[in-house]
Amino acid sequence: MVNSGINKLPLRIAVYGLIALLTVIFGYPFVLTVVNSLNPLGSLPTLLPAGFDWNNYVLAVTMIEFPAFLKNSLIICAIYVPLTTMSSALAGFAFARLHAPGKKLFFLVITSTMMLPQIVTQIPTYILFNKLDFNNTFYPWLLWGIGGAPFFIFLYKQFFSSIPKELEEAARIDGCSTLRIYWTIFLPLATPATWTAAITCFQWTWGDFITPFMFLKDENYPLATALATIGYHLPDNPNVVLQQPSSAAAILFMIPTIAVFFFGQRYLVDGIAAGAVKG
Amino acid sequence: MMLQTKKWRQYGTFYAFVSPWLIIFITLGVFPLLYGLYLSFTNYTGFNMDKLKFVGFNNYKTVFEDSESIYALGRTLLVTAINVPLSLAIGLFLAILLNLKIKGLSWYRTAFYMPSVVPVVSTVLMWKFIFSGEGLLNTFFNRLHLPQVSWLGYEYATTALIVMLLWGAGSSLLINLAGLKGIPADLYEAAEIDGASPIRKFFTVTLPLMTHVLFLNLIMGSIASLQMYIQPILLTGKTLLDPPIKPNYLYLVHAFQQIFAFQRFGYGLALMWVLFIAILLLTILVFYSSRYWVYYETEQEV
Numbered sequence: 001m002v003n004s005g006i007n008k009l010p011l012r013i014a015v016y017g018l019i020a021l022l023t024v025i026f027g028y029p030f031v032l033t034v035v036n037s038l039n040p041l042g043s044l045p046t047l048l049p050a051g052f053d054w055n056n057y058v059l060a061v062t063m064i065e066f067p068a069f070l071k072n073s074l075i076i077c078a079i080y081v082p083l084t085t086m087s088s089a090l091a092g093f094a095f096a097r098l099h100a101p102g103k104k105l106f107f108l109v110i111t112s113t114m115m116l117p118q119i120v121t122q123i124p125t126y127i128l129f130n131k132l133d134f135n136n137t138f139y140p141w142l143l144w145g146i147g148g149a150p151f152f153i154f155l156y157k158q159f160f161s162s163i164p165k166e167l168e169e170a171a172r173i174d175g176c177s178t179l180r181i182y183w184t185i186f187l188p189l190a191t192p193a194t195w196t197a198a199i200t201c202f203q204w205t206w207g208d209f210i211t212p213f214m215f216l217k218d219e220n221y222p223l224a225t226a227l228a229t230i231g232y233h234l235p236d237n238p239n240v241v242l243q244q245p246s247s248a249a250a251i252l253f254m255i256p257t258i259a260v261f262f263f264g265q266r267y268l269v270d271g272i273a274a275g276a277v278k279g
Numbered sequence: 280m281m282l283q284t285k286k287w288r289q290y291g292t293f294y295a296f297v298s299p300w301l302i303i304f305i306t307l308g309v310f311p312l313l314y315g316l317y318l319s320f321t322n323y324t325g326f327n328m329d330k331l332k333f334v335g336f337n338n339y340k341t342v343f344e345d346s347e348s349i350y351a352l353g354r355t356l357l358v359t360a361i362n363v364p365l366s367l368a369i370g371l372f373l374a375i376l377l378n379l380k381i382k383g384l385s386w387y388r389t390a391f392y393m394p395s396v397v398p399v400v401s402t403v404l405m406w407k408f409i410f411s412g413e414g415l416l417n418t419f420f421n422r423l424h425l426p427q428v429s430w431l432g433y434e435y436a437t438t439a440l441i442v443m444l445l446w447g448a449g450s451s452l453l454i455n456l457a458g459l460k461g462i463p464a465d466l467y468e469a470a471e472i473d474g475a476s477p478i479r480k481f482f483t484v485t486l487p488l489m490t491h492v493l494f495l496n497l498i499m500g501s502i503a504s505l506q507m508y509i510q511p512i513l514l515t516g517k518t519l520l521d522p523p524i525k526p527n528y529l530y531l532v533h534a535f536q537q538i539f540a541f542q543r544f545g546y547g548l549a550l551m552w553v554l555f556i557a558i559l560l561l562t563i564l565v566f567y568s569s570r571y572w573v574y575y576e577t578e579q580e581v
Contacts, residue, residue, distance in 0.1 A: 015381065018376065022373065022376070023390045026390055026391055026446065027390050027393075029394075029405050032408075032409065033404075033408065036415075045413065045414055045415045045418055046418070047419060047422070088300075090296045090299065091296060094292075094293045098292055098293040100289065100290040103293065106301070113304075113308065116555060117506045117555060117558075119506075119531070119534075119551060120312065120315060120552070121311045121315065123311075123315060123538060123547070124311035124314040124318065124548075128311060144303070144307065146299045147299065147307060148300045178292045178296075203396060203398070207400065207401075209399075213519065227400045227404070228400050243411075246404050246408070247404065249404070250401040251401075253398060253400060254401040258393065261396045262389075265385070269453055272453045
């Protein structure tokens with residue numbers, strides 16, 4: 001047995017004790033934030049609940065234009081996430097199963113763009129979009145979405161490469177076109193990769209505040225940018241941060257990403273395993 | 280003849296499939312990249328597009344003569360040198376713990392992985408509160424009768440940043456767990472028959488067979504750490520455009536400042552290109568060295 005080592009009782013207790021301790025360390029910041037988001041406004045932080053005040057959540061949503069920012073976040077994600085996933089799947093399939101001159105070079109290019117600091121292309125793009133009058137619109141996300149993302153192309157390539165050749169050949173003998181083979185055989189088989197890509201992409205897009213900060217103006221900010229730049233302050237003294245509504249907003253803002261993670265956890269485990277380990 | 284057309288057809292299909300990526304990559308990837316490279320050789324400051332002056336390597340010379348950028352580079356290397364190995368070690372340790380066939384694996388996996396799912400804005404809001412003067416960490420220290428610490432002050436700001444970063448060390452957990460599952464059980468059995476202790480098994484079986492996963496984590500972790508600017512700005516800066524406290528003034532923070540606070544686009548872009556090239560060289564070096572310390576079970580097609 002691989003793990004015969006922890007069959008002894010004292011060792012088992014030690015292992016579980018360690019895991020419990022680590023769970024507390026990793027989980028406690030969440031607990032503290034929730035506890036303090038429910039404490040009375042302006043109170044000092046406490047390690048244990050000192051009250052149960054939903055009002056901080058009301059303040060978090062009403063002190064800034066929360067619904068409008070939320071709408072912008074949703075628009076950006078709705079444009080970018082499905083497009084990126086679809087486009088990356090197409091390119092990943094081509095790199096895994098089709099042949100053409102230049103393929104190796106392009107794939108090398110894709111893997112090297114993964115290490116390019118995004119901001120190196122974003123700033124010239126900003127200057128460019130300014131000339132095209134694209135800034136302060138959502139068009140940039142449409143274009144970026146069509147372009148896919150190198151990381152997901154890589155993930156799909158790994159996934160599609162692992163699918164047996166026989167499936168493809170059988171379909172080809174039946175006279176299926178490549179697009180049909182892709183759509184009816186490969187894409188359904190790649191469901192774990194698709195969920196992994198879509199979930200990861202959503203989490204990036206939802207949390208990305210720097211791109212909207214560059215390309216959009218206040219009224220079109222998504223929640224991430226609004227929380228990072230506007231925040232919650234005392235109306236007559238912007239230096240005083242209102243901790244309880246801030247904590248409440250931090251919690252509200254992370255709920256979608258956590259929910260999506262829980263929903264897609266089992267796919268993520270498969271998808272990441274397939275994408276990363278066979279590397 | 281038939282084969283020839285079939286071949287060309289396949290080429291066409293390949294290019295049709297990659298065309299969305301390729302077109303956008305050329306227009307919104309390659310072109311801005313080269314445009315940025317060009318601007319890094321000019322005195323562009325945001326308003327003078329009409330009378331742009333070519334300044335040669337001046338901006339690049341400034342990168343290496345500017346004491347701020349050298350300082351920022353030093354801090355970045357320091358943070359990376361602490362953050363990356365510790366993250367790697369913690370990520371591997373957590374995975375090994377969870378791979379011990381324990382009950383409730385998925386719950387613990389979720390608990391350790393959760394911090395890396397939280398958007399950075401929320402992470403920083405949480406930790407800023409924990410670290411603040413009358414924050415939770417000091418309240419906690421007070422209970423234990425320990426002295427109060429100014430976590431976000433000059434002395435401890437970098438420690439605070441690294442603690443916050445390490446909280447997310449579980450991000451490599453899923454990859455590590457998958458890697459551990461891929462280690463053939465018969466190797467452990469063989470080691471056991473030879474009477475190897477658990478520690479010896481770790482060093483002779485687990486670690487060598489995890490090198491390809493650790494290698495991936497090392498590359499991705501180092502790149503991310505060298506390019507870090509959002510976390511220090513949000514954690515230890517007043518607003519997005521204010522410089523963070525000096526010890527957390529990292530390299531890309533400096534570039535960000537030059538561009539967004541001072542409109543020195545040319546210089547800022549030169550800073551970024553220097554970093555980009557450094558990362559590229561570093562990655563090539565690590566890739567090259569990997570043949571000496573990374574073990575692959577099958578022949579790799581590179």
